[in-house]
Amino acid sequence: MIPIRLFKKKKFLVLSIILLILLVLFSYSQNNWLTTTSITIKSKELPSNFDGYKIVQLSDIHNKTFGKNQKRLVSKVKNEKPDIIFVTGDLIDARKYDEEPSLILMEQLVNIAPTYFVTGNHEWSSGKYESLEAKLLSAGVHVLRNESERLTIEEQKILLLGIDDPYGSESYVDVAITKDSLNPFADEIEQSSYTLLLAHRPELFSTYQEYGIDVTFSGHAHGGQVRLPFVGGLVAPGQGFFPNFTAGKYEENESTLVVSRGLGNSIIPQRIFNLPEVVSITLETE
Template sequence: MKKWLVVLIIIGAMLYIGNKWIKTTEITIESEKFPKNFDGLKIVQISDLHDATFGENQKKLVNKVKDAKPDIIFITGDLIDSNRYDLENSLDMVKQIVSVAPIYYVTGNHEIATNEVDHIKTALSELGVTVLSNEEQVIEKDGERIHIIGIEDPLNGVSVSDALINFDKTDDFTLVLSHRPETFQDYVVSGLDVVFSGHAHGGQFRIPGLGGLVAPGQGWLPKYTAGVYEEKETKMIVSRGLGNSVIPVRIFNTPEIIVVTLHSLEE
């Protein structure tokens, strides 16, 4: 009986750590195309919070973001969960980090599924967040520019490929927020430089040596679940995200924020 108790305690501890512990994943990207005046730009990516709570008033999550000392923060969708919609809970986190660095946001499928997407966007905009709905912004530093593009989740009725058609080709470095990793080929065809994505929840249950087990939009044994994927000049960063939705637990799949540092290579 004592052995079973020990086993249950171990399982319980694993489930707690696997769902409430936040890992900071650091990624470095180097490119000859990346402008020298932006060298060392640090971006924190937050994805798929799904109304989850990390500590009282989201303090664990907030402190992780602050500790990273980002220059920019990207939120790549599913800040809320359509099954247990609690916008104020997720806005609590945003209120505490909006002064840390400029925040850019795109929708995920869950925002659109609530039918409250306009209210969500307005609430974020009023806090000072830049909401990108198939839009782009250009940031400039000492004569050099970076384009930040935000792709609305295709649940709104516009596919990723159709949304990307509306953006003019540019020689400037492009950073893209787009919730869906399964449309990787659309990003490659468009010649985008770095895409920040989520949605896959890391495959929910990660099997050592194999990867994620299942992901929305990709089904069983999904291809794009975590880390960096590269084809031609396009790199896609897929966050395992923070919260859960239909499947309430993660296994071997710790919630994460991603910290990306971009460097310019000398030509």
């Protein structure tokens, strides 16, 4: 017979091993299980030809890979059949710079739909952005650096703006720099029936509203890193603890903000109840 004390020790050891395995599996799944979040945005101002227009947004990749040659992530994007793809900053991580995973991804995205990119803070803090930008342009990515484009469907147009992350400026004062980036487009925004903005930082939503932006697409918050039931995100850069803007759709003063939870990690290496996501947005005429 096995002594009771030895039996209890073995039982404890077996349970500890099982618990450890479950913890490792949980940790891995939280960082690697890809989800798709669907959002619908309705507006009376949206031109009728853009009714049903499909946008896929990706953000904050931070060198992350999802299968060989990004196969799982590319498949998720393809499944949405987007008309356009937005990538809202932080393709790379400045602390462990590796541009290859993101370049492999972007080279495939441009074959799915026109792909637009704006910088995040990590592009600038890496000190290697100029080289990265040249490779993105060579791959066929539309890089918007305080620039605008008109998206057109059968003569109906909407305005697309993309601004640099304010970290790229010598003077790091977020609101002032963001206003400097948007001021040249004030008349263009006013004359446009509908305006989309790509801007990395969601915490500047009130500033975007001042310019009459209809929909802003942001990332940066990493979904709050840890998502708590009935609370939301725990912490986000630029917003601190219990941030206001971490994931999904927000509406204020006739302006909408879409925040991607992102795909990768940076300073905090673990997501909890905050799976990496592809955001699929459908515009509808109300």
